[in-house]
Amino acid sequence: MQFVMSDPICSFYIHWPFCRTRCSYCPFIALACHDEYMERYYHALIAEIGLFADKNKGCSLSTLYIGGGTPSTWPDNLLLDTSGKIISVFCTERLQEVTIEVNPGTVRREQLVLWRRCGINRLSIGVQYADPEVLALLNRFQSPQEVQELLFSASAEFDNISVDLMLGLPGVTDVCWKRFINEVVTWPITHISLYCLMVHEHTPFFYKVERGEISLPDEELVADLYCWSIEFLAMHGFMQYEVSNFARQGYESQHNTVYWDRKPYKGFGLGACSFDGDRRFMNEQNLLQYIQMLEQGKNPTMFFEQLSKDDVRLEKIMLGLRRSVGIRYELVTEGLSSDKRSEIESKVQQLCASGLLQILDGVVKLTHAGFVVEQELIAELA
Numbered sequence: 533m534q535f536v537m538s539d540p541i542c543s544f545y546i547h548w549p550f551c552r553t554r555c556s557y558c559p560f561i562a563l564a565c566h567d568e569y570m571e572r573y574y575h576a577l578i579a580e581i582g583l584f585a586d587k588n589k590g591c592s593l594s595t596l597y598i599g600g601g602t603p604s605t606w607p608d609n610l611l612l613d614t615s616g617k618i619i620s621v622f623c624t625e626r627l628q629e630v631t632i633e634v635n636p637g638t639v640r641r642e643q644l645v646l647w648r649r650c651g652i653n654r655l656s657i658g659v660q661y662a663d664p665e666v667l668a669l670l671n672r673f674q675s676p677q678e679v680q681e682l683l684f685s686a687s688a689e690f691d692n693i694s695v696d697l698m699l700g701l702p703g704v705t706d707v708c709w710k711r712f713i714n715e716v717v718t719w720p721i722t723h724i725s726l727y728c729l730m731v732h733e734h735t736p737f738f739y740k741v742e743r744g745e746i747s748l749p750d751e752e753l754v755a756d757l758y759c760w761s762i763e764f765l766a767m768h769g770f771m772q773y774e775v776s777n778f779a780r781q782g783y784e785s786q787h788n789t790v791y792w793d794r795k796p797y798k799g800f801g802l803g804a805c806s807f808d809g810d811r812r813f814m815n816e817q818n819l820l821q822y823i824q825m826l827e828q829g830k831n832p833t834m835f836f837e838q839l840s841k842d843d844v845r846l847e848k849i850m851l852g853l854r855r856s857v858g859i860r861y862e863l864v865t866e867g868l869s870s871d872k873r874s875e876i877e878s879k880v881q882q883l884c885a886s887g888l889l890q891i892l893d894g895v896v897k898l899t900h901a902g903f904v905v906e907q908e909l910i911a912e913l914a
């Protein structure tokens with residue numbers, strides 16, 4: 533199934549799966565000890581970009597996100613050639629936001645300068661937490677000095693810097709977390725993504741928890757710290773605009789907003805997902821097969837699905853409720869039979885009465901308490 537953009541303006545995601553080590557909690561497509569494949573992978577990416585360009589002439593790019601894995605391990609010459617390819621085959625006049633994910637301890641000063649030359653204007657730094665002992669429990673090896681060095685050198689080149697943080701890590705107390713967030717708000721950053729640790733089945737972390745080798749913090753403590761963080765970050769100028777995202781005014785992630793607005797985007801690379809406005813696509817997830825398919829000139833789409841009307845309604849609810857702007861009330865029951873409509877309407881009323889939802893001027897929004905149980909709450913409205 534060939535992917536053809538329904539809109540001439542589009543966003544790209546490029547996946548770089550290589551990492552130095554694989555964090556034990558990570559559910560993403562990320563590979564340690566596979567660096568010998570980097571060059572072949574890069575050629576496969578260029579081939580996939582070429583296949584897409586053949587079918588989507590005149591596509592105008594608005595945002596580009598280079599994620600991973602650890603894209604800061606992408607060899608300089610190969611990254612430069614990839615950006616050259618994109619600039620040569622697509623219109624980049626409207627390109628506003630170009631982000632690269634980077635990990636502390638993997639970035640050299642010259643890289644930052646090169647990235648700017650490639651048009652990258654936003655960094656997303658995977659900090660997660662401060663204490664190296666907690667991070668080492670997660671098979672993540674980075675020191676506070678590496679974080680400080682990266683923030684210092686990055687702020688000389690970039691004025692739009694985001695950090696990823698993780699709440700609910702083992703052994704992190706109330707006092708430790710508050711001390712950490714007090715420090716984070718002093719950093720030269722414009723954006724914070726704050727994720728609550730999710731234990732994904734079949735990750736090494738999951739098995740350690742199963743065997744009782746690691747114990748997780750109390751769920752109520754994590755929920756309290758999440759609500760405390762929302763208030764504290766707002767007091768320091770980082771306003772919550774999505775369940776996990778906080779920004780200084782004007783620095784909300786434009787690329788993520790494309791996902792949340794259900795606008796089309798194309799993902800390139802191993803396991804990358806795409807959306808053409810009606811259908812969702814996913815690329816091959818096996819590294820060697822992905823590379824070989826492109827070496828043979830084949831399209832690497834492994835799976836696609838046409839969304840039903842109900843899928844679309846649910847996506848709108850899920851994406852709308854996760855955002856501070858909320859979702860128009862009529863979209864929550866759009867296209868439902870009258871019985872189902874009354875059932876959902878009374879659920880919405882119950883959730884409002886229990887303080888998890890609020891309706892203001894015809895817009896449904898989560899309250900702070902609702903953000904904590906956002907996934908269960910959205911399932912109620914299915």
Ligand SMILES: C[S@@+](CC[C@H](N)C(=O)[O-])C[C@H]1O[C@@H](n2cnc3c(N)ncnc32)[C@H](O)[C@@H]1O
Nearest residue numbers: 557558559600601602658696697727728729730
């Ligand atoms: C695609 S990952 C980025 C990987 C990035 N190179 C790194 O490790 O720093 C995006 C973010 O998702 C978050 N994340 C990864 N696994 C998670 C999990 N199991 N639970 C919650 N957040 C997670 C981390 O904050 C991570 O930085």
